[in-house]
Amino acid sequence: MKKSTGKGKRYAMRIDLRRCIGCHTCSVACKAENRVPVSVFRSWVKIIEKGRYPNITRHFLPSLCNQCDHPPCVINCPVQATWKREDGIVIIDEHRCIGCKYCLASCPYNARYINPLIPIVQKCYFCHHRVYAGLEPACVEACPAGARVFGDLNNPEEEITKLLSKHPFQVLKHEMGTHPKVYYISADLDAMDPFAGRKEWT
Amino acid sequence: MDVNIIHNIEHEMPLGVPIATYFYLTGLSAGSFIISTFAYGFGMSQFKPLGKIGVVMATLLLAIAPMILLIDLEQPLRFWHLIFYFIREFLDNGKTWILG
Numbered sequence: 001m002k003k004s005t006g007k008g009k010r011y012a013m014r015i016d017l018r019r020c021i022g023c024h025t026c027s028v029a030c031k032a033e034n035r036v037p038v039s040v041f042r043s044w045v046k047i048i049e050k051g052r053y054p055n056i057t058r059h060f061l062p063s064l065c066n067q068c069d070h071p072p073c074v075i076n077c078p079v080q081a082t083w084k085r086e087d088g089i090v091i092i093d094e095h096r097c098i099g100c101k102y103c104l105a106s107c108p109y110n111a112r113y114i115n116p117l118i119p120i121v122q123k124c125y126f127c128h129h130r131v132y133a134g135l136e137p138a139c140v141e142a143c144p145a146g147a148r149v150f151g152d153l154n155n156p157e158e159e160i161t162k163l164l165s166k167h168p169f170q171v172l173k174h175e176m177g178t179h180p181k182v183y184y185i186s187a188d189l190d191a192m193d194p195f196a197g198r199k200e201w202t
Numbered sequence: 203m204d205v206n207i208i209h210n211i212e213h214e215m216p217l218g219v220p221i222a223t224y225f226y227l228t229g230l231s232a233g234s235f236i237i238s239t240f241a242y243g244f245g246m247s248q249f250k251p252l253g254k255i256g257v258v259m260a261t262l263l264l265a266i267a268p269m270i271l272l273i274d275l276e277q278p279l280r281f282w283h284l285i286f287y288f289i290r291e292f293l294d295n296g297k298t299w300i301l302g
Binding site: 044063078079099111121197 | 203204205206207208209210211212213215274275276277280281283284287288291
């Protein structure tokens with residue numbers, strides 16, 4: 001990838017669940033790249049198990065901030081400390097954030113967290129420091145199965161645009177109207193349902 | 203179909219003790235104000251001894267309660283951002299808020 005200025009771009013990620021092996025390399029790479037403290041995650045893998053013995057299947061769902069087109073966190077921030085850049089990445093001004101936790105409450109994807117060391121809100125931002133330098137996000141580069149593809153949706157030549165035009169894809173919680181830009185291919189419906197398997201909700 | 207979650211991360215956002223205390227104190231403040239109005243507003247003489255305490259408590263608690271909301275912030279010293287950035291945003295977009 002060339003060094004990017006962010007003008008006229010629309011960054012997105014596609015995660016192919018047919019390839020994901022649930023190895024948590026993306027979580028580790030993200031932790032190492034962004035120095036995420038213990039007990040919180042910017043990128044993690046949800047694992048569910050379906051069925052009864054001996055007919056058991058295991059499904060993975062790598063999760064991260066979905067970089068919504070209509071982000072509820074941006075609407076709810078009382079000090080405008082978080083906003084969507086023109087290339088579609090939602091970022092946080094850590095010097096302006098007062099830590100009121102409204103965005104944690106409004107995020108439908110549980111992607112934000114309070115940093116226990118410096119008490120402000122942080123989240124995944126598609127490693128925009130790496131994207132600016134022309135690299136791919138750390139999780140994409142580290143994925144051993146090649147399940148993650150990152151790119152610019154406005155560029156028809158990029159791999160992600162070709163893949164998304166060929167394959168049917170799913171997004172998380174499309175009914176919330178957030179228009180997320182993390183696309184899943186052949187994700188399990190129960191893995192995508194946040195209430196499935198939670199005994200306190202049944 | 204049996205579904206079991208093996209591993210998932212949930213960053214919880216607890217509405218902690220400070221928020222509960224805030225509602226408790228504002229409720230207490232409103233109650234004391236009502237008791238003071240019994241004495242001074244409606245002229246019920248049997249509430250006269252409680253009237254003064256009611257006024258003092260209502261004012262004090264009304265001053266303390268927002269402080270607890272500030273303590274609940276992760277960065278309490280940045281509370282002025284709320285006012286500053288609201289005014290800045292109002293100067294930028296205030297007309298559309300009012301007209302639209």
